[in-house]
Amino acid sequence: xSNTDKNPELERNKAVALRFKKxxxxxxxxxxxxxxxxxxxxxxxxxxxxxxxxxxxxxxxEPGMYLRTAFPDRADIIERVxxxxxxxxxxxxxxxxxxxxxxxxxxxxxxxxxxxxxxLRIVNGQMVEGWFMMDEAELxxxxxxxxxxxxxxxxxxxxxxxxxxxxxxxxxxxxxxTPLSELDRHKVIAARSRxxxxxxxxxxxxxxxxxxxFQHLHDYGVARGVGGETLRSALSNRQDRIDRLVAEGxxxxxxxxVYGTHAANLYGLPATGKRVGVPAVEIARFAGGKLKExxxxxxxxxxxxxxxxxxxxLG
Numbered sequence: 001x002s003n004t005d006k007n008p009e010l011e012r013n014k015a016v017a018l019r020f021k022k023x024x025x026x027x028x029x030x031x032x033x034x035x036x037x038x039x040x041x042x043x044x045x046x047x048x049x050x051x052x053x054x055x056x057x058x059x060x061x062e063p064g065m066y067l068r069t070a071f072p073d074r075a076d077i078i079e080r081v082x083x084x085x086x087x088x089x090x091x092x093x094x095x096x097x098x099x100x101x102x103x104x105x106x107x108x109x110x111x112x113x114x115x116x117x118x119x120l121r122i123v124n125g126q127m128v129e130g131w132f133m134m135d136e137a138e139l140x141x142x143x144x145x146x147x148x149x150x151x152x153x154x155x156x157x158x159x160x161x162x163x164x165x166x167x168x169x170x171x172x173x174x175x176x177x178t179p180l181s182e183l184d185r186h187k188v189i190a191a192r193s194r195x196x197x198x199x200x201x202x203x204x205x206x207x208x209x210x211x212x213x214f215q216h217l218h219d220y221g222v223a224r225g226v227g228g229e230t231l232r233s234a235l236s237n238r239q240d241r242i243d244r245l246v247a248e249g250x251x252x253x254x255x256x257x258v259y260g261t262h263a264a265n266l267y268g269l270p271a272t273g274k275r276v277g278v279p280a281v282e283i284a285r286f287a288g289g290k291l292k293e294x295x296x297x298x299x300x301x302x303x304x305x306x307x308x309x310x311x312x313x314l315g
Contacts, residue, residue: 016088017122022076040128044130045130051136058151072100075094085246091283094134098112113142115138133297137216140311157308171191191242202291207290216300217303229264231258234264234267234271237260241259255279259276260276272307274306277306280297281297283295
């Protein structure tokens with residue numbers, strides 16, 4: 001029996017999150033928002049966080065609510081859902097045709113299909129907090145568009161946050177719980193995977209990594225024959241710190257922040273000496289108490305902005 005069966009509140013929270021998402025762009029949206037968004041609702045981060053930051057104060061045409069002026073035919077395809085406590089996670093794909101101005105990018109007429117992830121907090125049937133991250137690096141690549149240039153020529157790199165705790169510390173804290181449930185054990189394994197010394201014994205013999213956290217950078221490096229110049233080898237003093245970890249059934253979702261100093265080649269990009277810190281989400285699936293597979297999604301455009309090369313993937 002899953003923890004959803006034991007706690008119907010989780011099903012209600014999922015229904016609230018899905019109702020909010022599926023109402024966007026429909027005639028029911030204003031009423032649904034009145035019902036599901038708490039008066040103190042706080043959107044910590046929007047999906048197009050970097051493109052919106054870059055456009056601030058430039059006077060470019062607005063992309064519309066939920067980007068529907070830029071993408072009038074937008075449709076979101078829900079792929080995965082998780083819920084634990086007051087948190088609901090949604091992984092979905094935004095599919096659309098670019099026919100309106102998008103944060104300074106003129107219409108291209110191109111079709112896009114990119115991932116977005118949401119971590120939502122729902123209390124008493126209403127959303128009180130929303131955190132979203134779209135694959136903006138892939139969005140620009142599919143549009144064939146460079147980051148629009150501001151009048152001041154400034155690169156609007158995101159600030160480096162101070163968030164989370166180390167995988168070692170979190171795993172130790174979770175392991176101290178008694179009794180340790182199956183979901184707790186999944187969380188311990190997930191936290192250990194972000195430690196300096198992850199255990200091979202935590203993985204099943206047929207474990208597979210379905211997607212890298214910085215997949216597009218990885219592909220860029222492989223295509224240029226420098227696939228070994230990974231983020232792990234390029235960042236000195238790298239540390240991954242976890243600030244959200246939820247589990248349900250066979251899956252766990254973990255949001256962490258990747259910190260370090262760019263001290264060596266990164267897929268052909270010479271060391272800049274710059275300090276970076278960006279979020280990444282890992283969705284893991286377990287079987288028989290072992291890590292079976294993982295799917296990762298990191299803030300690649302944020303990383304490139306912090307390194308001063310927002311258009312690297314566009315050549």
